[in-house]
Amino acid sequence: MKSVYKLFFLCLIFTVLIILLNLTNFSNKVYDAPTKETIAVSTTVKKFQPPFITGEVTICVVVCGDRVDEALTMLKSAIVFTHGSLQFVILAEISLIPAFNEKLAEWKLLSNKTFDFVVKPITFPEGSDAAMWKKLFKPCAAQRLFLPSVLNDIDAVLYVDTDTLFLAPPEKIWDEFKKMNSSQLAALSPEHEDPNTGWYNRFAKHPYYGKLGVNSGVMLMNLTRMREFRWIEYVIPIHKEYKLKITWGDQDIINIIFHYHPEKLYVYSCRYNYRPDHCMYMPVCTKAEKEGALVLHGSRGTFHSQKQPPFKAIYRAMQEYQLNTDPYDYLLVPMRNYLALEHKSNCGKVWKVFIIQPELHLGQQ
Numbered sequence: 001m002k003s004v005y006k007l008f009f010l011c012l013i014f015t016v017l018i019i020l021l022n023l024t025n026f027s028n029k030v031y032d033a034p035t036k037e038t039i040a041v042s043t044t045v046k047k048f049q050p051p052f053i054t055g056e057v058t059i060c061v062v063v064c065g066d067r068v069d070e071a072l073t074m075l076k077s078a079i080v081f082t083h084g085s086l087q088f089v090i091l092a093e094i095s096l097i098p099a100f101n102e103k104l105a106e107w108k109l110l111s112n113k114t115f116d117f118v119v120k121p122i123t124f125p126e127g128s129d130a131a132m133w134k135k136l137f138k139p140c141a142a143q144r145l146f147l148p149s150v151l152n153d154i155d156a157v158l159y160v161d162t163d164t165l166f167l168a169p170p171e172k173i174w175d176e177f178k179k180m181n182s183s184q185l186a187a188l189s190p191e192h193e194d195p196n197t198g199w200y201n202r203f204a205k206h207p208y209y210g211k212l213g214v215n216s217g218v219m220l221m222n223l224t225r226m227r228e229f230r231w232i233e234y235v236i237p238i239h240k241e242y243k244l245k246i247t248w249g250d251q252d253i254i255n256i257i258f259h260y261h262p263e264k265l266y267v268y269s270c271r272y273n274y275r276p277d278h279c280m281y282m283p284v285c286t287k288a289e290k291e292g293a294l295v296l297h298g299s300r301g302t303f304h305s306q307k308q309p310p311f312k313a314i315y316r317a318m319q320e321y322q323l324n325t326d327p328y329d330y331l332l333v334p335m336r337n338y339l340a341l342e343h344k345s346n347c348g349k350v351w352k353v354f355i356i357q358p359e360l361h362l363g364q365q
Contacts, residue, residue, distance in 0.1 A: 056084060056085045056086060056087050057082070057084065057085075057086050057087070057158060057170045057171055057174045058086075058087040058088075058089060058154060058156065058157045058158065059075070059078055059086060059087070059088055059089070059157070059158050059159075059160060059170060060088075060089040060090075060091070060144075060147065060151070060157040060158065060159045060160075060221075061074065061075070061088075061089075061090055061091070061159070061160055061161070061162055062091045062092070062122065062140050062141060062143040062144060062162075063090060063091070063092040063093070063096055063100075063140070063162055064092070064093050064096070064122070064140035065093075065140075067162040067163075068092075068096055068099050068100070069319070070162045070163055070303070071090070071100075071162040072100070072103055073165065073315065073318050073319045074160060074162060074163075074164050074165055074166070075088055075090075075104070076107070076318060076321065076323065077165045077166040077167070077318050078166045078170050079107065079111055079113050079115060079323065080113075080166075080318075080321070080323070080327055080331065080362075081166050081167070081168055081169045081170065081361055081362075082113055082115075082169055082170055082171065083169050083171060084114075084169075084171060085113075085114040085115060085116075086113070086114070086115040086116075086170065087115070087116050087117070087118075088104070088115060088116070088117035088118070089117075089118055089120070089151065089154070089157060090117065090118070090119045090120070091119075091120050091121070091122050091140075091143055091150065092119060092120075092121070092122065093121070093122060093140070094121050097119045097121065100117070100119045101119055104117045104119075107323055110322075110323045110324040111323045111324070120150075122140055122143050123143075123146075123150055124142075124143070124146060125146060125149070125232065125236075141161075141249060141250050142249060142250045144159055144216070144219070144250060145232070145235045145250050145253060145254070146232060146235070147159065147221060147223060147226075148221075148223045148226040148227045148231050148232060149227075149232055151223060152223075152227070154223055155222070155223060155224050156177065156220070156221060156222050156223055156224070157220075157221050157223060158170060158173055158174055158218075158219075158220055158221075159218075159219040159220075159221055160217065160218050160219075160295070161217040161218070161297065161299075163217075163297065163298045163299060163301075163303055164217060164218060164273075164295055164296065164297045164298070165295070165296045165298070165303075165314060165315060165318055166294070166295055167292065167293055167294060167295065167296055167314070167354070167357040167358055168292070168294045168295075168357040168358075168360075168361060169361065172294055173218070173220065173272055173294060173295065174220070176220055176266070176268050176272070177220060177222070179266065180222070180266045181266075183263050183264060184222075184225075184263070184264055184265060184266040185221070185222045185225035185226050185229055185231075185264050185265075186219060186220060186221050186222065186226070186258075186264065186265055186266070187219065187220035187265070187266040187267070187268050187272075188209075188214040188215065188216060188218075188219055188220075188254075188258075188265060188266075188267060188268075188273075189214065189215055189218065189267065189268055189269060189270055189272050189273040190210070190212050190213070190214055190215070190267065190270065191212055191213035191214055191215045191277075192212040192213070192277060192284075193212075193270060193278065193284040193285060194282075194284045195211065195212060197277070197281060198211075198212045198213070199213070200212055200213030200255070201213075203247075204247075204252075204255075205245040206242045206245045206246055206252060206255075206256055207255070207256050207259035207260070208252070208255035208256065208259055209255050209258040209259050209262060209265065210262070210267075213255050214251075214254070214255060214258065214265070214267065215251065215273055215275070215297075216250065216251040216254050217273055217275075217297045217299065218272055218273040218295050218297065219254075220266075229261075229264065231257075234257050235253060235257075238253050238256050238257065239253060242256060269285075269287045269288075270284075270285035270287060270288055271285065271287045271288045271291060271292070271293055271294050271295075272294050272295055273295055273297050274288050274293035274294075274295065274296050274297060274353065275297045275298075275299050276298075276299060276300065276302050276307065276308045276311060276347065277299075278353075279308070279346055279347035279349075279350050279353070280307075280308055280346055280347060281346065282346070283346075283349070283350045285353070288350075288353045289350055289352065289353055291356060291357075292352070292353060292354075292355070292356025292357035292358075292360070293353050293354065293356075293357065294357060296311065296314060296315075296354065298311045298312075298315060303315035308345060308346075308347040309341075309342035309345050309347070309348060310339055310342050310345065310347045310348050310351055310354050311347065312342075313335070313338035313339050313341070313342050313354075314335055314338070314339070314354050316334075316338055317331060317334040317335040317338055318331065320334065321334075327362045328362055328363070331358075331362060332358055332359065332362040332363065335354070335355060335358055336355065339351050339354060339355060
């Protein structure tokens with residue numbers, strides 16, 4: 001009889017244990033089950049697509065010192081060639097702001113092209129050495145390093161140096177945003193095409209992008225992605241570490257960032273940033289020779305000297321052009337005439353680089 005009771009109690013205990021284990025598992029399943037909120041978040045993450053740049057072209061330039069006329073000539077070239085509407089963002093020294101407001105307001109009345117503009121004072125991060133940043137390489141050029149925070153309400157910009165000229169619609173450069181993958185946050189062209197004349201591969205004492213580095217004069221910037229990447233949190237520490245080793249200021253800092261994060265950079269061809277380096281010794285930008293330069297970059301003062309005459313010829317024609325006149329007669333024809341006088345230099349030997357795109361967009365049908 002005692003054996004029967006023992007067996008009964010053992011069965012009872014075993015049954016209770018099974019019930020408790022099932023209750024525990026059920027409890028765990030209830031705890032782990034996704035809530036409506038987590039389902040919503042999960043669905044959102046799966047459906048998320050990388051931001052796609054749309055809308056009007058936004059061109060940004062930084063201006064200090066005596067670069068007002070140069071910057072205005074660049075902006076004029078954008079107005080001449082655009083097929084759509086433009087937004088200009090000018091960051092300038094306070095004393096220069098009235099000059100931009102006056103001239104751009106005048107151009108809005110003269111031109112049949114649609115553009116808007118905003119002129120803002122140059123600013124650097126609170127607590128940083130603003131005087132140092134302002135003098136880093138060219139006056140105020142370092143401002144571009146801080147655009148993600150300075151322009152915190154803008155999604156993307158096409159940043160250009162003051163010493164550049166558009167030779168084709170800015171939309172052609174802007175369209176390169178469409179070719180970026182979901183990781184890339186900026187686009188630049190190589191600093192050099194030929195390793196025998198490259199600066200970074202021969203002289204740099206700091207890390208740089210790829211084999212020959214990149215030039216920062218014409219830069220597509222997805223500011224939204226740069227903010228997500230925390231771009232500015234890289235800038236100041238890199239400057240502190242390499243300040244005694246950098247030569248080209250903000251461009252070197254950009255190269256260092258992309259050296260360590262090459263997957264974040266999209267590289268476009270030398271057509272998008274055609275400089276004297278591409279023709280002063282020998283022609284090295286094959287794409288531009290075949291299809292023409294899209295943006296001309298008169299680095300090292302070549303718009304204002306006889307170092308490489310074709311650069312000065314194109315700049316002179318654009319500077320003299322008045323927006324309310326016919327672009328064929330008063331811009332393209334002078335471009336041709338000025339270039340014809342400058343065919344003996346090395347860059348003059350590839351003169352078609354400078355005129356193919358203007359002929360295409362301004363030539364009479």
